[in-house]
Amino acid sequence: MKPKNQRLVLVSAASVAALIAVLLAMWGVRSQASFFYTPADIAAGKATDGQGARLGGMVEPGSIKHDADGVTIRFVVTDGKATTPVVFRGIPPELFREGSGAVAEGRMQSGTFVADTILAKHDERYMPPELGNLAAEHKAGKTLAK
Amino acid sequence: MIAEAGLAALWLAAGLAAYQFVLMLLALKSAVDVARPMRAVAVAQGALTLIAFAMLLLVFATSDMSVKLVFENSNSAKPFIYKVAGAWGNHEGSMLMWVTILAVAGSFLAMFSRRTSERTLMSALGSQAVLALGFYAFLLIASNPFARLFPAPADGEGLNPLLQDPGLAFHPPTLYLGYVGLSVAFSLAVGALLTGEVDSRLARAMRPWVLAAWVLLTLGITAGSYWAYYELGWGGYWFWDPVENASLMPWLAATALLHSINVLAARGALKAWTMMLAVIAFSMSMVGTFLVRSGILTSVHAFAIDPERGTFLLVLLAIYVGAALTLFAVRGANLKEGAPFELVSRETGLVINNLLLSVILGIVFLGTLYPLFVEALSGEKLSVGAPYFNAVAGPLALVLAILVGIGPLLSWRRERRPVWGQLKLPALLAASALAVTIILAPGIAILPRLGLTVAAFLGAASVLPLVGRNPLRAPLATWGMVIAHLGIAIALAGMAANAAFSSERLAVAKPGDTLDVGPWTVRLADVTPTAGKNFTALEAELRATRGEDVITLSPQTHYYSDPQTETNESAIRTLWNGQLYTVLGRADASGGWQLRLWWKPFVTLIWAGGALIALGGAIALLGRVWRRRRKDATADWRKERYA
Numbered sequence: 001m002k003p004k005n006q007r008l009v010l011v012s013a014a015s016v017a018a019l020i021a022v023l024l025a026m027w028g029v030r031s032q033a034s035f036f037y038t039p040a041d042i043a044a045g046k047a048t049d050g051q052g053a054r055l056g057g058m059v060e061p062g063s064i065k066h067d068a069d070g071v072t073i074r075f076v077v078t079d080g081k082a083t084t085p086v087v088f089r090g091i092p093p094e095l096f097r098e099g100s101g102a103v104a105e106g107r108m109q110s111g112t113f114v115a116d117t118i119l120a121k122h123d124e125r126y127m128p129p130e131l132g133n134l135a136a137e138h139k140a141g142k143t144l145a146k
Numbered sequence: 147m148i149a150e151a152g153l154a155a156l157w158l159a160a161g162l163a164a165y166q167f168v169l170m171l172l173a174l175k176s177a178v179d180v181a182r183p184m185r186a187v188a189v190a191q192g193a194l195t196l197i198a199f200a201m202l203l204l205v206f207a208t209s210d211m212s213v214k215l216v217f218e219n220s221n222s223a224k225p226f227i228y229k230v231a232g233a234w235g236n237h238e239g240s241m242l243m244w245v246t247i248l249a250v251a252g253s254f255l256a257m258f259s260r261r262t263s264e265r266t267l268m269s270a271l272g273s274q275a276v277l278a279l280g281f282y283a284f285l286l287i288a289s290n291p292f293a294r295l296f297p298a299p300a301d302g303e304g305l306n307p308l309l310q311d312p313g314l315a316f317h318p319p320t321l322y323l324g325y326v327g328l329s330v331a332f333s334l335a336v337g338a339l340l341t342g343e344v345d346s347r348l349a350r351a352m353r354p355w356v357l358a359a360w361v362l363l364t365l366g367i368t369a370g371s372y373w374a375y376y377e378l379g380w381g382g383y384w385f386w387d388p389v390e391n392a393s394l395m396p397w398l399a400a401t402a403l404l405h406s407i408n409v410l411a412a413r414g415a416l417k418a419w420t421m422m423l424a425v426i427a428f429s430m431s432m433v434g435t436f437l438v439r440s441g442i443l444t445s446v447h448a449f450a451i452d453p454e455r456g457t458f459l460l461v462l463l464a465i466y467v468g469a470a471l472t473l474f475a476v477r478g479a480n481l482k483e484g485a486p487f488e489l490v491s492r493e494t495g496l497v498i499n500n501l502l503l504s505v506i507l508g509i510v511f512l513g514t515l516y517p518l519f520v521e522a523l524s525g526e527k528l529s530v531g532a533p534y535f536n537a538v539a540g541p542l543a544l545v546l547a548i549l550v551g552i553g554p555l556l557s558w559r560r561e562r563r564p565v566w567g568q569l570k571l572p573a574l575l576a577a578s579a580l581a582v583t584i585i586l587a588p589g590i591a592i593l594p595r596l597g598l599t600v601a602a603f604l605g606a607a608s609v610l611p612l613v614g615r616n617p618l619r620a621p622l623a624t625w626g627m628v629i630a631h632l633g634i635a636i637a638l639a640g641m642a643a644n645a646a647f648s649s650e651r652l653a654v655a656k657p658g659d660t661l662d663v664g665p666w667t668v669r670l671a672d673v674t675p676t677a678g679k680n681f682t683a684l685e686a687e688l689r690a691t692r693g694e695d696v697i698t699l700s701p702q703t704h705y706y707s708d709p710q711t712e713t714n715e716s717a718i719r720t721l722w723n724g725q726l727y728t729v730l731g732r733a734d735a736s737g738g739w740q741l742r743l744w745w746k747p748f749v750t751l752i753w754a755g756g757a758l759i760a761l762g763g764a765i766a767l768l769g770r771v772w773r774r775r776r777k778d779a780t781a782d783w784r785k786e787r788y789a
Binding site: 020094095 | 379416419483486487497501502504505506507508509512513516517526527528529530531533534537538652653654711712713714729731732734735736738740742
């Protein structure tokens, strides 16, 4: 192969690779990305059942209940406008408490959010970014565009 | 006074960096010989940042609460080692460490690099100074680590107890050394693009830096993965979390660079591509720093959020990456491509390796940043997690692992040795592994099954470059490659075994109850209170039995008062064929305790493989540096003799 042709082949190979990466990534995020919802979004019917999602809000005081098996908990997440019941099987993170912020990862199933993971504040200074913006956004009356 | 001395050293270093940049411009525009002052300035700059960093360590070691950073991140009751480690366990301190490594790398480049022409070296040092300048500005304007508080508070606010761990002392510094080590490759590439001297000499000058940075990144990622595994208590070793991806992206780029640089060094080919990768590798380091330090994405490792700093870093990132890519676009097209090669050759193998690594890098990059794009464009919030990365990058990684077994057997330029004959045994092993998993474990998922198959193939194929020759006479670089590739096979086997054969049990147990997990029967003997230096704790006593084996594990829950936090301290027992992993949860109302148990067969292979990969890199580095020394010595001797 002449050097000039060689470069042409290499450049086209690189372009094809870049294209493949973008296409694969786009296909992947379309099917696998999980959207962030507030209880108000859920009440408005934005979440599809069974589709991976995140739910964020405050854990309503007095709402944490334990099932008989001891490792399943049920609680209610609120954003001040609506509430969503959540069920979670596992050991919740250290700072998961009533009245404090939490983000649950999982999916909606017939009106209940089934969580695989719960993220709570790491320490006094850490707040999941989604929650940090939540209060301000709702104050401004801004709705998330869909 | 200590804090002020540190601040002054930082300002001086920034001044020197500016001077260094001016010297570079002089060198490029005229024939003035700036080599001596340039070297001196680069070394002085490195020394000044070391002084500043030492001052920071000192204020932390002495718990000087009048320094704001110490007050916010330390507490006089903390064990001494964590007081010192606390110096870089926060935003300002870690950025100071970043800049220190950057400047010290620059001074090492000035002191030891003899391979490139003076002109290229001067341009590279100038580029290094520009990089440093931006980060000095960031420190001095937006995150001064030496800011004082008046009046001085009595005691500090403590440090996140999650961070009071030996992992903290070594993990971030190792990663940072790797991140910032890539800055030298970036600067050498920029320097060579400025002078137009992109050749095999440059590749040989760049290679030890890339190797060293890559070894440290590999170690840092492996250690970080193990740290998250035992510290978070979730039983996972990789979460595809933005902060983890931030370290994976430079590693992927550096791995590609490491391979393409060999083509440039040996054959003078892939010039433009290698320069591009050198630019991208350090850009990924900066992207990683930006992601971690701005806290812009939700992460299990995120500790602070500050949009202002995020913007500052983003602007720096845009300037540097933009400038480097512009330079590349202007100069890269003029580079002459080197020696040609045929379709089946080692060059082609390395090109395919590079393309696959780049595609994986692109997938990780897009997946990590996609939530940011979407939020910026539509305001919608979403996250991209493990399902995406596993489904999209996983199969590609497996294909790459197969090629890792084949590529090293190919010859440079054109095919000379019959490769397929050599691969019969590995292929046979892979087929048997596949058959065995189908017969003995029909229920496992497709990706772990293929993982075990490919691991068997690669494990055998990776050692072939040493077969059929006297292994003791093989160059160290070959040994390094074989060990690193074998490490990939071992890590892959560990990941696949963990995914396929792990068993998990989550239940509530009262003292005296037993639970089964995998081949183990675990009895909860008792839960007792205990205390540590700065925490109180509950400790469970677990007796696990499997046939003749009896082991005792003591997972704990720690309660800290400053700041008020609890942590689950998992108890892990490593056996030759796996790990028993136990976590103590909370008490329920009836006197039972939540217990989470895992039996993870061969999971330790993941980190053993990672360590082998790093070891292979270290051996190759040793080989490159040592051979160069020997060659240089002979050359000097000849020069003297025939002068």
